Amino acid sequence: MKRKLKILTVERKNDDGYWIAGVFNTDEEVNKYIKLYLFEDAVTEVQDLDYPNEVKSLPNGEYAYQVVVVNPEKFVIEQILAPEDFSGLLIDDNPKLPLRIFLSAKNAEDVKRKCLKIMAARVAVS
Secondary structure, three states, X not given: OOOEEEEEEEEOOOOOEEEXXXXXXXXXXXXXXXXXXXXXXXXXXXXXXXXXXXXXXXXXXXXXXXXXXXXXXXXXXXXXXXXXXXXXXXXXXXXXXXXXXXXXXXXXXXXXXXHHHHHHHHXXXX
16 A cells, blocks of 8 residues: 655644644544644645655665754754756745755754854844
């Protein structure tokens, strides 16, 4: 059975929202998760995405990440990019979109460390 990555769009009572990404085998698993953990919030959408079967590393052994900056100390990995889609460190600072950082890292902890360093440098400059 091909596993599906499900993205749940959640709206909280205080009108802010967030996303949860998870791998579920069935819709029943999604419903059980919502009942157990999101009973106070409203799930407004569930998107199905094909779960990547194999994540390929860059020649240096690291992975290419696309990261959304929530605030200067909080980051969300939006996706792991294929090596051919990565062209080095890039900070996408479009004022109409959330700040995104494209970088290579060994793992999620390394992503966080590098993003903190990038954001500290940006704050120091401004």
